[in-house]
Amino acid sequence: MSNHLDDQLRNALRPVDPGEEFTQHVVQRLAHDKRRSRWSTPAGLQWLSAALAAAVVLGFLTAHAWQVRREQQGLEARKQLLEALRVTGEKLDLAYRVVNDEAHGTAGENSGA
Amino acid sequence: MSRPDIDCVTEAEGCVSDDSLHRAAAGESAAFTALVRKHQRSVYSLALRMLADRHRAEDLAQDVFLQLHRSVASIESDAHLSFWLRKVTINRAIDRLRREPKYEEVSLDESLLLVSAAPAEDPLLQRQLRELVGRLPPAPRAVVLLRYQEDLDPTEIARTLSMSINTVKSHLKRSLAILREQVRDTTAVDSGGANPSKLDPSSPNVDQ
Numbered sequence: 001m002s003n004h005l006d007d008q009l010r011n012a013l014r015p016v017d018p019g020e021e022f023t024q025h026v027v028q029r030l031a032h033d034k035r036r037s038r039w040s041t042p043a044g045l046q047w048l049s050a051a052l053a054a055a056v057v058l059g060f061l062t063a064h065a066w067q068v069r070r071e072q073q074g075l076e077a078r079k080q081l082l083e084a085l086r087v088t089g090e091k092l093d094l095a096y097r098v099v100n101d102e103a104h105g106t107a108g109e110n111s112g113a
Numbered sequence: 114m115s116r117p118d119i120d121c122v123t124e125a126e127g128c129v130s131d132d133s134l135h136r137a138a139a140g141e142s143a144a145f146t147a148l149v150r151k152h153q154r155s156v157y158s159l160a161l162r163m164l165a166d167r168h169r170a171e172d173l174a175q176d177v178f179l180q181l182h183r184s185v186a187s188i189e190s191d192a193h194l195s196f197w198l199r200k201v202t203i204n205r206a207i208d209r210l211r212r213e214p215k216y217e218e219v220s221l222d223e224s225l226l227l228v229s230a231a232p233a234e235d236p237l238l239q240r241q242l243r244e245l246v247g248r249l250p251p252a253p254r255a256v257v258l259l260r261y262q263e264d265l266d267p268t269e270i271a272r273t274l275s276m277s278i279n280t281v282k283s284h285l286k287r288s289l290a291i292l293r294e295q296v297r298d299t300t301a302v303d304s305g306g307a308n309p310s311k312l313d314p315s316s317p318n319v320d321q
Binding site: 005006008009010011012013014015016017018022023025026027029030033 | 142145146149150153154155157158161162171174175178179182235238239240242243246257258261262264289292293296
């Protein structure tokens with residue numbers, strides 16, 4: 001009876017092949033999962049990290065370039081201001097000398113008379 | 114001990130060459146598909162007879178192969194692959210039965226259509242046996258399936274289910290006693306009514 005039941009169980013529990021359709025479903029689900037997890041895989045995350053790092057470096061370089069340009073503009077403005085002050089000083093000096101010379105000339109004429 | 118697999122000539126027919134596992138691990142899709150073809154009978158049948166529902170069984174078997182795709186690099190040999198697939202399939206099926214213990218679904222009768230080509234001494238008895246195995250509690254059911262569907266010996270079953278060998282032998286002995294008694298009862302009464310007190314009350318309804 002025991003051997004008979006063993007044999008009957010083996011026959012009753014013979015494996016069942018789900019068919020080629022099952023294989024195709026597995027292949028389709030794999031393809032779907034690959035597409036979905038492209039950005040969540042380590043490779044996708046590496047890409048994301050690299051892009052983020054590149055964006056940070058680019059931002060830093062842009063800010064640095066902007067700061068350097070501003071400093072250069074400041075230096076240029078300072079230079080122009082100094083030049084303007086120098087020219088103004090020269091003009092004032094010239095005007096002073098002219099006024100001073102005229103004043104001395106007038107005083108000499110008055111004392112000679 | 115294992116039954117020989119399907120005879121095949123080409124990889125497209127499900128034949129797996131020695132390096133298919135390594136090629137699948139290297140990311141070759143065709144090699145992985147060949148692995149699926151080779152093992153889908155075993156995985157699907159275990160899932161079907163654990164869950165007693167074709168759709169759930171197909172879903173679970175697909176999940177197992179998706180998990181295999183993620184873990185294939187850690188599989189060392191074909192024997193390791195068979196062991197891994199059986200273990201994951203049974204564990205997932207038991208988890209599902211715990212999470213969804215009382216679902217009303219179609220019976221194992223559906224599977225009868227699929228095995229109609231198999232040689233059968235007594236189709237009615239085989240049908241009764243499948244129904245009765247489907248009513249066993251999950252752990253003994255898994256033991257019986259691994260013993261009679263997968264042809265594993267008690268040591269291999271113990272390793273697959275992480276049980277002691279004595280527990281496996283005890284499950285087998287009790288399950289066979291229950292099955293023998295139920296078969297005798299149903300044959301004597303010729304009504305197909307099994308005594309539900311000896312079977313798992315939370316198992317799927319296989320009478321439908």
